[in-house]
Amino acid sequence: MANTPEGLVWSLTTNGTYRRLFAVAFGRDEAEPITVQEVTAALAAFESALVSINSRYDRYAHGDPAALTEQELRGYNVFRGFVARCSQCHVPPLFASSDVAVVGAPPVAGKPYDLGAAEIRDDRTLRGAFKVPTLRNIARTAPYFQAGQFSTLEDVVDFYNAKRGHAAPHDADLEIHWHVHMDHGELTRDNVVDLVAFLKALSDESLRPATPRVVPSGLPVVESAINLTARNP
Numbered sequence: 001m002a003n004t005p006e007g008l009v010w011s012l013t014t015n016g017t018y019r020r021l022f023a024v025a026f027g028r029d030e031a032e033p034i035t036v037q038e039v040t041a042a043l044a045a046f047e048s049a050l051v052s053i054n055s056r057y058d059r060y061a062h063g064d065p066a067a068l069t070e071q072e073l074r075g076y077n078v079f080r081g082f083v084a085r086c087s088q089c090h091v092p093p094l095f096a097s098s099d100v101a102v103v104g105a106p107p108v109a110g111k112p113y114d115l116g117a118a119e120i121r122d123d124r125t126l127r128g129a130f131k132v133p134t135l136r137n138i139a140r141t142a143p144y145f146q147a148g149q150f151s152t153l154e155d156v157v158d159f160y161n162a163k164r165g166h167a168a169p170h171d172a173d174l175e176i177h178w179h180v181h182m183d184h185g186e187l188t189r190d191n192v193v194d195l196v197a198f199l200k201a202l203s204d205e206s207l208r209p210a211t212p213r214v215v216p217s218g219l220p221v222v223e224s225a226i227n228l229t230a231r232n233p
Helices: 005-013 016-026 036-048 056-061 070-080 153-161 189-200 225-231
Strands: 100-102 129-131
Touching: 005 016, 005 036, 016 036, 070 189, 153 189
Parallel strands: none
Antiparallel strands: 100 129
16 A cells, blocks of 8 residues: 555544544444454455345356356356366365465566565465465456466466476576466467357356445546456456
8 A cells, every 4th residue: 555554543533534434343442543453354354245146157057057158168167177277276166265376477577576475475486376266256356366477367377387487597496386387388279268268258247336426535536447447348
């Protein structure tokens, strides 16, 4: 958020509306300052309300054989097949896991290589490791990887379809996850197209919260590219 904990607390606490709302939410006196812990709890509570349970994949999994197209079904078979092994890390129905994984992500130009979880715990096996994200609504969340190195889902699949570790610096000393095992080009071009089509079938924003017209900060509400994409698929 390009801020500091102190700056965030100051900005929120000096805003009367936020101060009142936080006091109500956390059952305390309005005169008390907002804390970083409260902000964290509030953000986590909001994020837990972002539920996706009615994608076309969900309807297929619940017994509607017509919910997925033939191409998407082929992509589903690629997704859970032995060659791609996507489902080994992105486990249905959440299409995520609690694991961290080293996939050999490419570096960001002009920046030191991101050590990921090894920045938190000094463990060589965690160098370049990041939490496995959910793939639900993945078509709505470009760019991809921890620093947005890839613009499209096709780029991501091509990364995994290339030689293991090809994009990481040679001196990064990574212990790449054993699921990332494909040799160059094991998936055909048709496989890649089918897999991307399946990933797009994981989209569901039917329970997405409405974008507010105004916010207590008084800053303008910017309509995101996600909203525009949803309106103009």
